[in-house]
Every structure is written in structure tokens, then in C-alpha cells.
Amino acid sequence: MLRRRKRIEEDSEINITPMMDIVFIMLIFFIVTTSFIKETGIDPSRPEAETARRAERGNILIAVSPNDQIWMNKGPIELEMVRILMESAHSENPESSVVVVADELASTGLVIDIMDQIRLSGISKVSLSAKEK
Amino acid sequence: MRRRFTKKQEASEINITPMLDIVFIMLIFFIVTTSFVKEISIDVNRPTKSPIKEQKKSEVISVRISSEGQIFIQDRLINLDAVRANIESNLALKPQASVVVVSDREADAGFLVKVIDQSRLAGASNVSIAAQK
Numbered sequence: 001m002l003r004r005r006k007r008i009e010e011d012s013e014i015n016i017t018p019m020m021d022i023v024f025i026m027l028i029f030f031i032v033t034t035s036f037i038k039e040t041g042i043d044p045s046r047p048e049a050e051t052a053r054r055a056e057r058g059n060i061l062i063a064v065s066p067n068d069q070i071w072m073n074k075g076p077i078e079l080e081m082v083r084i085l086m087e088s089a090h091s092e093n094p095e096s097s098v099v100v101v102a103d104e105l106a107s108t109g110l111v112i113d114i115m116d117q118i119r120l121s122g123i124s125k126v127s128l129s130a131k132e133k
Numbered sequence: 134m135r136r137r138f139t140k141k142q143e144a145s146e147i148n149i150t151p152m153l154d155i156v157f158i159m160l161i162f163f164i165v166t167t168s169f170v171k172e173i174s175i176d177v178n179r180p181t182k183s184p185i186k187e188q189k190k191s192e193v194i195s196v197r198i199s200s201e202g203q204i205f206i207q208d209r210l211i212n213l214d215a216v217r218a219n220i221e222s223n224l225a226l227k228p229q230a231s232v233v234v235v236s237d238r239e240a241d242a243g244f245l246v247k248v249i250d251q252s253r254l255a256g257a258s259n260v261s262i263a264a265q266k
Contacts (some may be wrong), residue, residue, distance in 0.1 A: 030163030047243035049250035109238025
């Protein structure tokens with residue numbers, strides 16, 4: 001009788017070591033691949049381009065709406081604020097590059113002004129968003 | 134003697150349940166916050182306003198975009214489809230030349246991206262943009 005009871009108790013313990021292994025591997029995978037992208041708040045229609053590539057480390061996003069409003073971190077901002085926001089974003093993540101998500105109908109002058117402000121904040125890698133054809 | 138041995142074995146087992154809890158919470162956090170969406174973009178250069186070495190005019194292919202979306206290469210009005218061929222023939226004459234897209238401030242950003250895309254397709258490695266004052 002005693003022996004039988006002991007056996008049942010032993011069986012009820014599940015070996016969780018393989019599960020731990022899998023969970024750890026998943027955890028490491030997600031830690032490595034995660035990148036905290038702050039959404040701009042709007043989704044402009046991007047122009048098509050054939051030479052467009054995936055922006056590695058394109059973590060800082062700034063969007064321009066069709067009616068020439070600048071959006072960053074889910075809110076509209078002024079052109080004068082771009083430089084300060086870029087500087088703080090750059091200091092948080094020094095390896096990141098900036099992607100300007102300009103709407104097809106946004107004016108070129110504003111896009112160039114934004115790129116100038118980004119340059120002034122000390123970020124050298126700036127690219128223009130597009131979608132693949 | 135036998136009893137002592139089993140006691141030692143029991144003590145060497147660490148309770149990993151709290152660690153498992155923490156690992157699971159971290160895993161869930163990273164799964165929720167991770168975003169695999171990478172922005173697709175084209176790289177552009179913006180000439181800095183600081184005094185740079187004056188590029189020889191012969192080494193620059195300038196593409197001008199008017200406010201109405203007309204494209205001029207060397208003061209000749211051309212179609213968007215012809216940009217690639219024109220730049221290719223210009224590059225054949227001066228292989229080291231870089232392309233500068235001079236755009237009117239009022240032109241659409243989508244149009245600018247298309248012109249940059251076409252010049253990249255033509256084989257220009259260095260495409261920069263500038264605004265017309």
C-alpha cells in the first residue's frame with residue numbers, strides 16, 4: 001500500500017526542464033529582436049519606389065500628413081520642435097536612424113526642412129519612406 | 134548512512150517556480166511589445182549647409198522639379214519615364230557624377246521620391262536633394 005502511494009506521487013510531478021529551455025530560447029529571441037518603435041500617429045500614403053529597402057535600425061519615425069502637418073509620437077508637432085525631439089530620441093538610442101514618412105501629397109519644401117532639422121540634431125542617417133512596387 | 138544521502142539530494146533541488154513566473158512575465162511582455170514591422174525607405178543625402186567643398190559643376194547632374202510636377206534635366210522638359218534613360222546617358226559621359234534633385238518647395242513629396250527612385254535605377258549611387266529658394 002505504501003509503495004503504491006509513493007509511486008503515484010512520483011508520477012504526478014512533470015518534468016518542466018524542456019519547457020524551461022523553450023521558454024528561455026523564446027525570451028532571448030524576443031529580447032534580441034524587439035525594437036521599440038514609437039508610432040507617429042498617422043498613416044500617410046507612401047509613394048512607390050523600386051529601389052526601396054528595409055531600413056535597418058530605422059527606429060525614429062516622423063510623419064508628414066497631406067496637409068503639411070508634422071506628426072511624431074502620436075501627436076502633431078511644430079517644425080521648431082523637430083530638432084529637440086530628434087535630439088532626445090537620438091540620445092535614447094544613439095544607433096538608430098530616422099525615417100521620414102512623407103505623404104505623397106506633402107510639399108517637398110517641408111520635407112527638406114524636416115531633414116535639415118534632423119541633420120542639425122546630429123543624426124546623419126535619414127531616409128524617406130516608400131513602399132515596394 | 135542511507136538516510137543521510139537522501140537528505141542531501143533533497144536539499145540540492147532548487148525551487149525554480151518563482152523564476153519560471155518571472156521568465157513567463159518577461160516573455161509575455163516582449164511578445165506584446167515587439168513589432169516586426171520595418172519601415173521600407175530609400176536613402177537620400179541632404180547636402181549640409183555648412184561650407185562644403187564646392188562640387189565641380191561638371192560632376193553634378195541636376196534634375197529640377199517645378200511646382201507643377203514638371204521635370205527638367207539641363208533645362209529640357211522631360212517625362213518621368215524618360216528620367217532613367219536621361220540620367221543613364223549622362224552617367225555614361227561622366228561616371229563619377231552625383232545626382233542632385235532640386236525641387237520646388239510646392240512640389241509633391243511623392244513625386245520627389247519617384248524621381249529619386251528613377252535616378253537610383255539609372256545607377257546613380259549618390260542622390261541628394263535640395264530645395265529651390
